[in-house]
Amino acid sequence: MASNSDTTSKVPEVARWVFWPAAIVVLVFVAFAIIFPDAAESLFAGIQAGIVSNFNWYYVLIAAFFVIFSLWVGFSRFGDIKLGKDDDEPEFSLGSWFSLLFAAGMGIGLVFYGVGEPLSxxxxxxxxxxxTPSQLAQQALSQTYLHWGVHAWAxxxxxxLALAYAIHRRGRPVSMRWTLEPLLGKRVRGGWGNLIDVVALVGTLFGVATSLGLGVVQISAGLESAGIIEASEFVNIILILIITGAVLLSVLSGVAKGMKWLSNINLVLAAMIVVFILIVGPSQFLLRDFVQSIGAYLQSFIGLSFNTGAFSGEAGETWQAAWTTFYWGWWISWAPFVGIFIARISRGRTVRQFVAGVLLVPTLITFLWFSVLGGSALYSELNGPGGLIGKDGSVNVEGALFAMLNQLPAGTALTIGAITLIAVFFVTSADSGALVMSMIGSGGQVEPKRWIRAFFACVTSALAIALLLAGGLQALQTAAIIIALPFSVIMLLMCWATSIAFSREHQAYEKARRAAFVDRIGSHYGLDADDADDSVVPAGRMAIFRRRRPKGSSGEPSTQVF
Incomplete structure (x- = not known):
C-alpha cells in the first residue's frame, strides 16, 4: 500500500494543459513585443482598429446584458438560493464583507483615472x-460613473456568482471550468475545461499587467511631479523590477499576514486622502456634486449604456476605443481575478445579498472617490486656479492627479501619500493576482506552490514591460480589448449555465416542498384527519377513496376505487 507521502507526491503541482499553453502564449507575446516593439505597436493599432470597428456594438451590448442578467438573477425567485450549504452562516460580518468588497474595487485604476478621466x-x-462648461462638467462625471459603476460590477x-455557487454550493475546486458544469456536464473535466481555464488565465495575466502598467506610469509621473526623478521609459522598467522584487519577497517568504496588513493600510490611506481633500477642498460643492451626479447618472443611465457613437463617424470610433470599449474589455479581462476574490469571501450569503452588495456598495464608494478627486479638479477649472488642462485641450492623465494635489494645502505630503498608495496597490495587486493565477494554473489548488506564484509574478511584470515598450497606454488598452473578446463568450455561457443551475435547484426545491406538503393538505384546508371517516386515506401522491362492502368469501373487505 502506498504511503500518504507517496499519494501526495502524485498530485500534480500544475494542470499541464492549462499552465503550459497559457505560459507559452504569454511568453511568446512578451518576446515579440520586447524584440520587435515597433512592429508590435503597429500590430496592436491595427488589431484595435479592427475590433473597435467590428465589435464595438458587441462590447456595449454584452455589458448592458450583464447588468440586466445580474439584476434579474438577484431579485428573481432565485434570490433566496444560498451560496453554500443551507446551514452555512456568512463567513464575514456585513461590515467586514463590505470592506473586503471595497478592497476588491479599490485599485490602481481608480488612482490613475480619479482625476484624469473626468478632466478628459x-x-x-x-x-x-x-x-456650457457646467453642463460639460456634469456630463464628464456621468460618463466617468458609467465606466466605473454598475456595469463594471455586473x-x-x-x-x-457562478464561481461562488460552484465552490460553496457544489464543493468544486477554485477553477473557471466548473462555472460551466451545469451546461457542459462531464466535458468540463476534459479539453473544453482546459480551454476555458487557459482563456481565463491568459485574460487575467493581461488584466493584471494592464493595471500594473498604468500604476508604474503614474508612479513615474508622481516622482517627476515631486522633483525626484524625470519620468522615462527606462525609469518605468526599473520601477517595475524594483516592485516585482518586493512581490517576490512576499511570495517566497510566505508573509501572508504582511500582505493583509499592507492592504488594510492602503484602504486607510485612500480614505485619509479622500477625507483630507473633502476638508481642505470645496467641501460643500463636493458633497452636492456627489449627490447630484448620482442623479444625473441614473437619469442618463439607459442612453449611456447603449451608446456606440454610431452617428459620430471616425471621431466617435476613436473616442469609443480609448474609453468605453477599453473599459468593458479591461473589466472582462480582470473578471476572473475579482470574481475569484469575491466568490471566496461570500460563503453563506444568498444570491440576493451577493448581487445587491457587489453592485451597490463598491459602486457608491467609487462614485464618492471620483466626486471628490475628479470634482476637485473640475471645480479648479470652473472657478480657478485651473491650469490642469493644456492650452490645446490636452490632459496629462497620469500626471493630472499630482497637478491637482499641488493646488491644495500640504500638496507635497499628498503627492507622497498618493505615490505610496499606488506602490502598495502595485505590490498587493501583483501578489494577489499571482495567487489567483496560480490557483487556475494548478487546477484549483487553494495553496499552490510558491514557485508557481513567483513564476506568474515575474511573467505579469514582464508582460507589463512588454506592453509599455510596445506603445505605452495605447498598447495596454489594446491588450485589454483583445483578450476580452474570447473570455466574453465564456461569460455569456456562464450566464446560461448559472440560469440552468438555479432553475434546476428551484425546481428540486419546489418538488420537495410539494411532496412534504401534500400529506398535510387536509389540515391546510381545515379538514381534521382524525375525525374524518376512514374512507379517505392518503396513498402516494393522490387520495384513494374507498367504500366498505360486505366481506367476501375471503373474509377481507373489498375496495372500489373512484
Missing part, C-alpha cells in the same frame, strides 16, 4: 456632447 471628458467630450457579478 470635460476638455474633450464624447463626440456629440455639447453645452461583469464581476457574473463570474463571482
Amino acid at each position: 471628458h470635460f476638455a474633450n467630450p464624447r463626440p456629440g456632447v455639447e453645452g 461583469i464581476y457579478v457574473v463570474v463571482g
Whole structure:
C-alpha cells in the first residue's frame, strides 16, 4: 500500500494543459513585443482598429446584458438560493464583507483615472456632447460613473456568482471550468475545461499587467511631479523590477499576514486622502456634486449604456476605443481575478445579498472617490486656479492627479501619500493576482506552490514591460480589448449555465416542498384527519377513496376505487 507521502507526491503541482499553453502564449507575446516593439505597436493599432470597428456594438451590448442578467438573477425567485450549504452562516460580518468588497474595487485604476478621466471628458467630450462648461462638467462625471459603476460590477457579478455557487454550493475546486458544469456536464473535466481555464488565465495575466502598467506610469509621473526623478521609459522598467522584487519577497517568504496588513493600510490611506481633500477642498460643492451626479447618472443611465457613437463617424470610433470599449474589455479581462476574490469571501450569503452588495456598495464608494478627486479638479477649472488642462485641450492623465494635489494645502505630503498608495496597490495587486493565477494554473489548488506564484509574478511584470515598450497606454488598452473578446463568450455561457443551475435547484426545491406538503393538505384546508371517516386515506401522491362492502368469501373487505 502506498504511503500518504507517496499519494501526495502524485498530485500534480500544475494542470499541464492549462499552465503550459497559457505560459507559452504569454511568453511568446512578451518576446515579440520586447524584440520587435515597433512592429508590435503597429500590430496592436491595427488589431484595435479592427475590433473597435467590428465589435464595438458587441462590447456595449454584452455589458448592458450583464447588468440586466445580474439584476434579474438577484431579485428573481432565485434570490433566496444560498451560496453554500443551507446551514452555512456568512463567513464575514456585513461590515467586514463590505470592506473586503471595497478592497476588491479599490485599485490602481481608480488612482490613475480619479482625476484624469473626468478632466478628459470635460476638455474633450464624447463626440456629440455639447453645452456650457457646467453642463460639460456634469456630463464628464456621468460618463466617468458609467465606466466605473454598475456595469463594471455586473461583469464581476457574473463570474463571482457562478464561481461562488460552484465552490460553496457544489464543493468544486477554485477553477473557471466548473462555472460551466451545469451546461457542459462531464466535458468540463476534459479539453473544453482546459480551454476555458487557459482563456481565463491568459485574460487575467493581461488584466493584471494592464493595471500594473498604468500604476508604474503614474508612479513615474508622481516622482517627476515631486522633483525626484524625470519620468522615462527606462525609469518605468526599473520601477517595475524594483516592485516585482518586493512581490517576490512576499511570495517566497510566505508573509501572508504582511500582505493583509499592507492592504488594510492602503484602504486607510485612500480614505485619509479622500477625507483630507473633502476638508481642505470645496467641501460643500463636493458633497452636492456627489449627490447630484448620482442623479444625473441614473437619469442618463439607459442612453449611456447603449451608446456606440454610431452617428459620430471616425471621431466617435476613436473616442469609443480609448474609453468605453477599453473599459468593458479591461473589466472582462480582470473578471476572473475579482470574481475569484469575491466568490471566496461570500460563503453563506444568498444570491440576493451577493448581487445587491457587489453592485451597490463598491459602486457608491467609487462614485464618492471620483466626486471628490475628479470634482476637485473640475471645480479648479470652473472657478480657478485651473491650469490642469493644456492650452490645446490636452490632459496629462497620469500626471493630472499630482497637478491637482499641488493646488491644495500640504500638496507635497499628498503627492507622497498618493505615490505610496499606488506602490502598495502595485505590490498587493501583483501578489494577489499571482495567487489567483496560480490557483487556475494548478487546477484549483487553494495553496499552490510558491514557485508557481513567483513564476506568474515575474511573467505579469514582464508582460507589463512588454506592453509599455510596445506603445505605452495605447498598447495596454489594446491588450485589454483583445483578450476580452474570447473570455466574453465564456461569460455569456456562464450566464446560461448559472440560469440552468438555479432553475434546476428551484425546481428540486419546489418538488420537495410539494411532496412534504401534500400529506398535510387536509389540515391546510381545515379538514381534521382524525375525525374524518376512514374512507379517505392518503396513498402516494393522490387520495384513494374507498367504500366498505360486505366481506367476501375471503373474509377481507373489498375496495372500489373512484
